[in-house]
Amino acid sequence: xxxxxxxELASGSPTPGGGGAAAYGGALAAALASMVCHLTIGKKxxxxxxxxxxxxxxxxxxxxxxxxxxxxxxARAFAPLSDAYRMPKATPGEARAKEAALQAAxxxxxEVPLSIMEACARVISELGFLQEEGSRLALSDVGCxxxxxxAALQAAxxxxxxxxxxxxxxxxxxxxxxxxxxxxRAGRATAQQVAENVMKEL
Amino acid sequence: xxxxxxxELASGSPTPGGGGAAAYGGALAAALASMVCHLTIGKKxxxxxxxxxxxxxxxxxxxxxxxxxxxxxxARAFAPLSDAYRMPKATPGEARAKEAALQAAxxxxxEVPLSIMEACARVISELGFLQEEGSRLALSDVGCxxxxxxAALQAAxxxxxxxxxxxxxxxxxxxxxxxxxxxxRAGRATAQQVAENVMKEL
Numbered sequence: 398x399x400x401x402x403x404x405e406l407a408s409g410s411p412t413p414g415g416g417g418a419a420a421y422g423g424a425l426a427a428a429l430a431s432m433v434c435h436l437t438i439g440k441k442x443x444x445x446x447x448x449x450x451x452x453x454x455x456x457x458x459x460x461x462x463x464x465x466x467x468x469x470x471x472a473r474a475f476a477p478l479s480d481a482y483r484m485p486k487a488t489p490g491e492a493r494a495k496e497a498a499l500q501a502a503x504x505x506x507x508e509v510p511l512s513i514m515e516a517c518a519r520v521i522s523e524l525g526f527l528q529e530e531g532s533r534l535a536l537s538d539v540g541c542x543x544x545x546x547x548a549a550l551q552a553a554x555x556x557x558x559x560x561x562x563x564x565x566x567x568x569x570x571x572x573x574x575x576x577x578x579x580x581x582r583a584g585r586a587t588a589q590q591v592a593e594n595v596m597k598e599l
Numbered sequence: 600x601x602x603x604x605x606x607e608l609a610s611g612s613p614t615p616g617g618g619g620a621a622a623y624g625g626a627l628a629a630a631l632a633s634m635v636c637h638l639t640i641g642k643k644x645x646x647x648x649x650x651x652x653x654x655x656x657x658x659x660x661x662x663x664x665x666x667x668x669x670x671x672x673x674a675r676a677f678a679p680l681s682d683a684y685r686m687p688k689a690t691p692g693e694a695r696a697k698e699a700a701l702q703a704a705x706x707x708x709x710e711v712p713l714s715i716m717e718a719c720a721r722v723i724s725e726l727g728f729l730q731e732e733g734s735r736l737a738l739s740d741v742g743c744x745x746x747x748x749x750a751a752l753q754a755a756x757x758x759x760x761x762x763x764x765x766x767x768x769x770x771x772x773x774x775x776x777x778x779x780x781x782x783x784r785a786g787r788a789t790a791q792q793v794a795e796n797v798m799k800e801l
Contacts, residue, residue: 398604398667398670398671399601399603399604400626400667401601402600402601402604403626403627403630403663403667404630406627406630406631406633406634407629407630407631407633407634407637407660407663408634408637409634409637409638410634411634411638411736411737414631414634414737414740414743415631415739415740415742415743415744418627418630418631418740418743418744418747419743421627422624422627422747422750424602424605425605425608425620425623425624427609428605428606428608428609428620429608429609429616429617429620431608431609432608432609432610432611432612432613432616435609435610435611436611436613457609458609461605461609465600465602465605468600469600534613535613535616537617537757537758537760537761538616538617538620540617540754540757541616541617541620541621541754541757541758542617544750544753544754544757545620545624545747545750545754547750548624548746548747548749548750551746551794552742552743552746552747555739555742555743555746555797555798555801556739556743558739558798558801559739559801562801592753595757596757596760599757599760599761599764
């Protein structure tokens with residue numbers, strides 16, 4: 398198996414880190430869900446749902462690509478933040494420049510994990526249909542997708558929280574927190590319901 | 600980013616599937632935890648815990664390699680099971696041969712996800728120390744590792760359940776179920792505690 402991503406993750410470089418892992422975990426869930434579509438499409442027993450299954454597969458493929466790109470976007474958003482934390486603040490002018498750089502970098506570093514949360518929530522919203530209508534042979538794979546999408550959603554939320562806590566603009570911080578809360582609550586409830594339904598049927 | 604594993608997972612081939620994803624998710628958690636060790640080792644502020652941090656890193660590296668190998672082992676254990684399900688059972692002789700092949704294959708297909716559960720539980724058992732003593736800059740990464748190890752443990756448990764439910768040897772089935780239950784309960788409790796502690800500190 399190719400272990401390049403895991404090797405990079407394990408290294409002493411701070412990126413990819415938890416944010417990149419969150420995006421990767423969401424992509425893992427989308428990939429598993431895509432496999433379930435593939436194992437259902439073309440089977441006589443599931444012919445009735447084939448058009449919807451094709452549409453779900455198309456959306457899940459797009460979501461996987463988006464989450465793969467978010468692994469890289471998370472690393473790109475971290476660099477300016479890390480640079481800003483290292484800026485000097487010996488003089489009032491330096492301190493102002495540092496704070497301005499920090500606040501600009503924090504905005505991006507918060508918005509990327511928020512985008513990861515949104516993509517994970519959209520992956521989760523495909524899973525109820527797959528659990529009900531997908532091939533019974535792949536039922537546990539739907540359950541595993543729900544578990545990983547749930548973990549990825551929570552992991553991305555942790556990354557939103559760290560950065561929001563340093564934001565000076567309180568209105569913006571509150572707006573980010575509300576958005577993250579809403580995505581977390583709705584997404585987790587659906588993902589956990591899917592995982593529970595799968596466990597009952599196994 | 601290298602997407603080879605995700606591409607294979609998303610394909611119409613049944614392996615890698617949920618079992619392989621569980622092993623990969625456990626390796627992802629071990630990799631994140633290893634990064635936390637790397638970001639702590641060599642820093643003056645954490646010099647006191649450096650010897651233990653080095654030992655944790657060594658164990659986590661071994662666990663990651665083990666979980667990477669279990670991705671492949673899961674796929675290898677699936678092939679004979681899939682072959683057995685396809686055997687004919689038109690005559691009593693064929694039916695007996697099919698049942699024997701199936702039962703032999705189910706044993707391996709259950710023991711691999713049980714090994715994944717054991718490795719995930721051992722990853723989880725490293726995280727409390729990292730949450731308390733690891734670099735504060737990597738605290739959210741410990742939380743993300745806990746979330747993914749928890750999801751991987753549950754995903755592997757789903758794969759134990761499917762196979763156990765078809766085992767004819769009831770004593771063996773019960774023994775597997777008890778082992779999985781114990782690993783699941785203890786591992787989940789610790790992982791959730793770590794994730795909660797991280798959220799409180801963020």
